[in-house]
Amino acid sequence: MKYKVASKEKKNKFISLYYKIEGGKIKRVLPFCDRCGPGFFMADHGNRYTCGHCGFTKYKSARNLGKASNEKDYSSD
Numbered sequence: 838m839k840y841k842v843a844s845k846e847k848k849n850k851f852i853s854l855y856y857k858i859e860g861g862k863i864k865r866v867l868p869f870c871d872r873c874g875p876g877f878f879m880a881d882h883g884n885r886y887t888c889g890h891c892g893f894t895k896y897k898s899a900r901n902l903g904k905a906s907n908e909k910d911y912s913s914d
C-alpha cells in the first residue's frame with residue numbers, strides 16, 4: 838500500500854495557523870466569530886481578534902475591560 842505524503846507538510850502548515858496540537862489534543866488557536874458563528878475564524882491582532890467576514894472585533898481582555906470601566910461621578914458636590 839502506498840501513501841501520498843507529498844502534500845503532508847503543506848497541509849500541516851496550514852492547519853497550524855488555526856489549530857495547535859498540545860498533549861495529543863487539538864486546540865483551536867483562534868476563536869470563531871460571535872456573529873458569523875462556527876467556521877468563521879477571527880484574525881489575531883495582538884490585543885484583539887477581528888473577523889474578516891463581518892468586521893466584528895473582540896477584545897482579548899473583554900472581561901477586564903467591562904470590569905475596569907471608569908465610572909466618573911459628575912454628580913458629586
Ligand SMILES: [Zn+2]
Nearest residue numbers: 870873888891
Ligand atoms: Zn464575523
